[in-house]
């Protein structure tokens with residue numbers, strides 16, 4: 001049984017403090033309902049144009065008495081204990097509100113890339129909820145990139161495929177996150193009608209240090225191009241990583257080298273150009 005550490009909010013394996021775990025989950029559920037979650041945004045740049053018109057939304061939990069918690073401390077818990085649907089829905093609705101704000105205050109062409117757990121995608125209600133939210137805010141699904149995160153394995157890939165097909169009919173674009181590691185096999189690339197693939201940070205972090213990693217990235221970019229899929233490199237931190245990715249014609253990059261994730265109010269128009 002897993003439990004939480006009250007200081008970090010992290011789930012710890014192998015302990016038996018069930019009440020602590022239950023209290024953490026209760027707090028997380030309350031946090032979603034009471035708007036204790038917030039979103040930070042990080043621009044994704046097109047290497048050809050040098051511009052960013054896609055911002056990735058990243059969830060944060062401003063936990064009273066604890067401080068700002070990062071997703072690694074609560075997303076897995078939410079996935080394991082049935083809260084992820086509620087959380088992903090809250091995030092999408094906040095993205096709708098923020099997109100309207102960005103278009104009024106920053107740039108009219110902005111789109112938001114929203115992380116969505118594959119578990120949420122497997123629920124038919126989830127796609128219906130996203131359609132309803134877009135109607136409520138008079139937005140179109142084509143204003144969003146839906147980034148499928150596969151931290152736990154996909155139970156039924158046909159359901160995720162149906163999710164993509166349903167929302168694809170409304171203009172949504174899809175992205176496979178963290179591609180090439182963990183629970184993100186080639187099968188997903190084969191089965192799902194996706195538009196973009198995010199090459200996992202493990203490979204990007206090894207540029208300049210491992211020829212094997214560079215070879216994998218180069219071939220992933222070529223494979224994706226062959227399939228008509230765009231490639232995104234995440235966690236770009238160094239100038240030489242940027243140079244390598246430009247040279248091999250990766251389509252988009254994102255990372256601390258260009259801009260760290262920040263609240264919507266802190267994003268400036270100037271940072272949307274490389």
Ligand code: C2E
Nearest residue numbers: 058059070071091115116117149235236237255256257261
């Ligand atoms: P991800 O979607 O792969 O997001 C990229 C992570 O890398 C983010 O961590 C971001 O802050 C971090 N990052 C960006 N640039 C750099 C860099 O240059 N160097 C380094 N070291 N890190 C960088 P974060 O915000 O902690 O999010 C972690 C993961 O949590 C995300 O990985 C995503 O899988 C998940 N997540 C975040 N928000 C949501 C959400 O709203 N819903 C769901 N289901 N999952 C989410």
Ligand code: MG
Nearest residue numbers: 056115147177
């Ligand atoms: Mg992501």
Ligand code: MG
Nearest residue numbers: 177178198234
């Ligand atoms: Mg990722």
